[in-house]
Amino acid sequence: MSGSEKPPEAVAAAAVQAMGEAPPQTLHVAETAAGVSVTARSAAHPPSAVPETNGDDENKAAAAALKGLSSAEVEQLREKYGWNEVKGKKAPWWQDLLLRYFSLVPLILLIAAILGAAVEKDGQRDWVGFGLLLGLMNVVVLADFFVDKSSANAMEAVEKLSAPTCVCRRDGKWETVAVRELVPGDVVSLRGGAVVPADGRLIGEGEPMSIDESSLTGESLPATKRVGDDVLSGGTVVRGELPMIVEKTGYDSFFGKTIALLDKGEGEVGHLRKVLSKAATIIIVAGALICLAILAIKIFRDQEYWLVALELAFVILAVAAPAGFSLVTAFVLSEGAKVMASEKAVVQRLSAIEEMAGMEILCSDKTGTLTKNQLSLDPDEAILAEGVSKEDLLLLSSFASVALDEHPEPIDLAIGTAAQKIEGYEASRKAYKMTRFIPFNPVDKVAVAFLETTAGGPKVEIVKGAPHIIRNMVVEAAQEGEREQLLQFIEDGIANKASRGLRTLGVARKERDSEGKGDWKLLGYVSLFDPPRDDTKDTIERAHDLGVEVKMITGDQQAIAIETARRLGMGTDIMGPEIWECDTAATPFFGSPNFTEYCKKVAGFSGVYPEHKFAVVEALMKFGAQVGMTGDGVNDAPALKRATVGVAVAGATEAARAAADIALLAPGLSTIVTALILSRQIFRRVETYIIYRIACSTLYLLFFFLALWAFKFEFPSWILVVLGMLNDISQIVTGYDRVVSDKYPKRWSMVEVSVKAFTMGIVATGGNLLFVWLSAQSGGEMDLNLEEDHQSFWSAWGLRDLSDAELVASVYLNMSINVQLMFFACRTKELFWFPRDTTKMPPLSILSVLFAILLGSTFLAVYIPDVHMGATPIEGMPWPHAGVTWLYGLVTVFFMDLFKFVVFFIYSTPFSSLTGPLRLRFGSPEERRRQAEKELRKMQRERQAEQMKRPGAIMRKVSESQQVFSAAASAHAERVQRRSHAANTISAGVPRFVREMPPSSASGVAGVGLTPEEELQMAVFRAASLPSGALPPVFYRN
Structure with missing residues (x-):
């Protein structure tokens, strides 16, 4: 039978069965009638113990084994073994959907609906409210379910763009294939940086490999693997290069069996989700307290039946609760991830979008990122x-x-x-x-x-x-x-x-x-x-304009790094490998404040090893900066993992991609800057929605409480449901909003968000309360707690007074106008009706949805028939009154936006700099400071680049840095030695109570009941007790 006619099952089965023998050291390959037989030779059984075969036959069999499988054999084996992929177990869709009904907001709505139908008021039951509450409950659950599903599908599509690949022998030649396409019997090439794609065994000839299997076996050190040894899927090749024959794939592999024991992997909780959780908890707790106050007022002051009062309290809490927080945020982020994927930046962790928006420093490799890597x-x-x-x-x-x-x-x-x-x-x-x-x-x-x-x-x-x-x-x-x-x-x-x-x-x-x-x-x-990329210089300029400092971290020699930085306009303060010589066991330098401050000031590092990259990233993060790190090798993985945002560049090893938060599909730095701009736009969309939702919740809670307390005014429960439902529906489309990327890194500030949201919510509450007072008249059916001779303002417009039921419709329309148009005020810190270059008009999709909702609310307020149904009555009002209500609502939104601008201006500006016209023209003092710093850094980079053009300037720079670090190393060692000597000499002379006291406690008693000599001893003792590199400035003097 020819090689092409051998059954593929025989090829794979013979290989896998033979691989099971223990403990193998080398492989013996022989051709049999069934196909290719691969047997293991043990150290206890030398080659002479194996049945003799012709040497030529062995060479032919070995060559046949290394040839791999044919495409036809692969297809047949895949039908038997399936795809090489492992997915955590997921609950059935119906179970996932059912469980969502038992979350907080749906339960609140269900309880409110049951109370509305169960309790009679004036001989009627609120069946309208019952139906709408159940409808809102289903809308909340189904929208959450389908948006989550849509987000999951979007992320799966994004993940496919960065699907892991490996080099596999197919049809007698090496080619790149997706890892999920491997089948038992495939021959895969393993080299440094690769992740082992399946369980298998090393074959061929070559040096032993070093493979990190710590995530699988718990061993902290990489394991040495020789020809014939087993390798497990998920291990990372640290060094070495050998082919591997695949034995087990998918759920049959060691990694697959481990995953099969898990019900579902727990996703990482990002910073944004933590913030949202805290904000939602605060709103719900505050809402619960206000609803308890409403419940008390209805029962004890208004003598309302407690079940009726409880229904109203539950409805208000359900409407005010931010049910769409996670829904809309996940939708915005997943849609943003799709947009970023279209720009060749694959997001592997959604919360990385928010973190990338705040990135202040980008540590970039040189080769392949700043340069073409076309040597x-x-x-x-x-x-x-x-x-x-x-x-x-x-x-x-x-x-x-x-x-x-x-x-x-x-x-x-x-x-x-x-x-x-x-x-x-x-x-x-x-x-x-x-x-x-x-x-x-x-x-x-x-x-x-x-x-x-x-x-x-x-x-x-x-x-x-x-x-x-x-x-x-x-x-x-x-x-x-x-x-x-x-x-x-x-x-x-x-x-x-x-x-x-x-x-x-x-x-x-x-x-x-x-x-x-x-x-x-x-x-x-x-x-x-290796020439710089054509677009790198312009891309770095864009990054600088966005407030992001780009630092070069390269393993190349210092002079090359300086010359490349000069060409790219990055600044030429590139440090050489001498800096790493300052760090020794006796004189640790990496963890000291000096090193942190130095990393912040220089433009980059050369001659680095992987552990140096980690030290630089860690030092910059200790400084308080949000740091991005690019990498492509297995040894870049720790630094990528440690950075705020790890970015695996195009062509990175699987180990680097697994450790990174974002994987690039296109080479160069321009993709990172594009992703940076997109992440800031996404951040701004999320921020806008959160501000808007908190402002709406503030309006609902404060207005319903104060209107009930001051005027005894209340809405029908079903109208509250309609208001909340339309509000949530309108905000699902915020993911498509057109926004301008911020000029500087974005940091999540709950104080700033709260200032804007509470200001607009409070002003809108005041406007609606004033509208109730202006629109109502004394002597109506509702006891609105007004003065006996109180007259409404409708007569000033030449219109008749409204009945109490019509008043409810008018207040509903005014509040709906405030709620929907509040979105425009939340989109900017400035006046939304006085736009600057920091604001764009919303897209037609958002404008259409808002217009449709406002139009529907207007028709509802005008044409709704007289509805009672056991609740507060409501009836449509005339069109002229609706027009006046619209005018009043627009004026309220105007003042709401104005107050937001003024309050935020006061909040963000020192009182010594209250120069309104200057801020309107040139920005806030903080913005002016950042702009001045940016211009100063640009001038420094340009001056350094000009200096490096002079003959011999680069070599003088290298020599100067060597001298500086030689002196720095000596000074650092001297400081450490002096501190150690001070600790040894003073310890015996310090009183026992001081020696035994922690430094933090000792610092608190200095000067209290001690002599001047004892105080001096105390100061020296505290200095000697500080950790390495943490001495006060006085102890750094020579």
């Missing part, structure tokens, strides 16, 4: 050691690179492409045989090739890596009298290339003796050019 290698720019030709340098460096047909990284691709252009390249390579290859990893920053000459010459090692790593290796191995000269040669060469924007990689050679020892000899440095 070109010019052999004529190579730095050559004595006696080495550029052809030899390229040839030997190509051995320490991934082959062109194995998905090489850009650096290896550039080296391989340049090497292939050498005359006689193929013949020259045949002079060597590579016996072992250790691929590059971001921890060691080198790749090593072990060679043997085919002519029987010496065994050779070729190392290729970061310039400073190769420099240290060859200088250390050089003769004593040659080290200084060699060091000067290397540093001058690297500096010369770096000052022209060329990136260098060192290459060295070691000939091993019979004991495997030898000295490293420099071959030279290859020069690579």
Whole structure:
């Protein structure tokens, strides 16, 4: 039977069954009648114990196993094993829907509906209110259910855009496939940064791998995996490169079986949800207290039957409760996530949208983000050691690179492409045989090739890596009298290339003796050019205009970083690797306030390792800033996770994408800035809705309470339901509002939100109470607690007085106008009828919904028949009265917006700066301060860029930073030593009660009943007890 005719089940089953044997070390591959049989060799059973086969047959079988499956075999196996995906168990849709009826607001509405139908008032039951309350309950539940479902579907669609992929052997060639498409028997290539896509076993030849399985096994250190060892899905490859044959997928894998035990994964509660929860709790508690007061007034003052009063209290609480908080917010965020996905920024955590809106600092990698990552290698720019030709340098460096047909990284691709252009390249390579290859990893920053000459010459090692790593290796191995000269040669060469924007990689050679020892000899440095992206400079300018500082964090040498920063206008205060030498076990520097302050001031860092990125992000966050971090490698994952917003750039490893909050699908920094603008717009939509909903709840609670207390005025319960229902329906479309992105980072301020919301709610309450007083007249059927000779203002308009039932309709229309038009006032801090460039008109969809609701409310207030049904009577009013009501409502909204502007102006402006006209023209003092700082930073960057254009300026900058940090390291070590000495010498002389007292307590008794000498001892003791780097300024003096 030919290979194409072998049943795919036989291929997978033979492989999986053989893989189950224990404990394997190497794999033996043999071709059988059933297909490809893969058996495991144990260390206890050497190859001689395995049935003998022809050597050629073994080679053919091994090649067949590494060839992978065909497309036809994959399709047949997928029918049997399904997709390689694991999803947490979810409750049936009907169960999810049913449970929503048992949440707080639906239960309140249900109780109010039952009370309305069960209690008779004036011989009638409120069946209208009963039906509307049940209708509102269903609207709340169904809207919540379908919006959640729509949001979940939107997020699933977004997640598909960033679905994990892997490199798999299909149809005899390596190709990128989605992880969910893997089946047992597939051969997958694992390399540094990859997440193991399924359970399997390592095959092939190569160095042991280091795989982090801490999230699966609980082991804190990465495990070493050799050929034949099991690997579990979900592990992260830290270093190494080997193929893997898939054994188990989906729910059959270790990870799948673990997930199957869970009912449903708990989602992370973001900061926004916490704020909303607190705001909703405050509103409901305040509403409950006001409703208790209403209940007391109705029962004890008005002598109302307690069940009737209880029904009214429940209805008011249900209308005031922010039932749509989570609904509308989730809708706005999910719609925003879809928009961001269309701009190639995939949101993996919804709360990251809110956090990105407040991002103040963006730490960006250089290669691939600020630059094109399209490396070109010019052999004529190579730095050559004595006696080495550029052809030899390229040839030997190509051995320490991934082959062109194995998905090489850009650096290896550039080296391989340049090497292939050498005359006689193929013949020259045949002079060597590579016996072992250790691929590059971001921890060691080198790749090593072990060679043997085919002519029987010496065994050779070729190392290729970061310039400073190769420099240290060859200088250390050089003769004593040659080290200084060699060091000067290397540093001058690297500096010369770096000052022209060329990136260098060192290459060295070691000939091993019979004991495997030898000295490293420099071959030279290859020069690579990675040009900045065409749009990066303009993108950074946009980021600066948005109040976001961009810092470069790169592993490249300092001179290249400075030159790149100069070209991009980022500022040239780029620190070199010397800063990391300040941090030692004896003199810790990373956690000190000095390091935090330094990270805030500089423009970036060079020569960094992954742990340095984490330290920088952590220091900036300690400063109180919201920090964004970009990354693409497995070792960037801790920093991405630690940052306020982690951003995985295009082409990032699966480990980096898993740790990030946002994954980019397009290369470059422009996508991040676009996502930043969109996140601020989304934040503003959410903020507008929250302000609006709190203002509405304030109006409902205060008006119903004060109107009942002052005028004994009340609405029919069903009218309250209509008012609340229309209000919630109108706000679902806020996710489509057109807003302007803020010029500066956004921080969530509940105080600011409350000031705006309560101001508008209180002013609207006052306007509606005044309307009741102006519209009512004494002597009506309702006892409105008015003076006997009180006259309404309708006569001033030449209109007749309204009956009590018509008055209810008029008040309803006025309140509906206030509630709907309040949305325009909530959209801006300014006067909405005096727009600036910070405000756009709402889209036609929102205007249409608001117009339809207001039109419907107007017709309801005019044409509603006389309805009693056991509730407060209501009857339609004449059209002229409706016109006056509209005019009054518009005036109320005008004054509501004016009061909001004035109060917010006073709140946000120091009393020493109350310059209204200046603020209207140039913004608030805070805005002017930010603008001045932005202009100052821009001038500094431009001046630094001009200085770096002078000949030799970059190298002088590098030298200056080295001197500064050499002095800083010495001063820091001296301070730590002085503090330790002070603690040791003063401890014995300090009274026992002081030594045993915590520093915080000791600071509280200084100067109380102590002599001057004891006070001095106390001060020194407190200083010596502070943590590292936390001494007061006086103790930092030399």
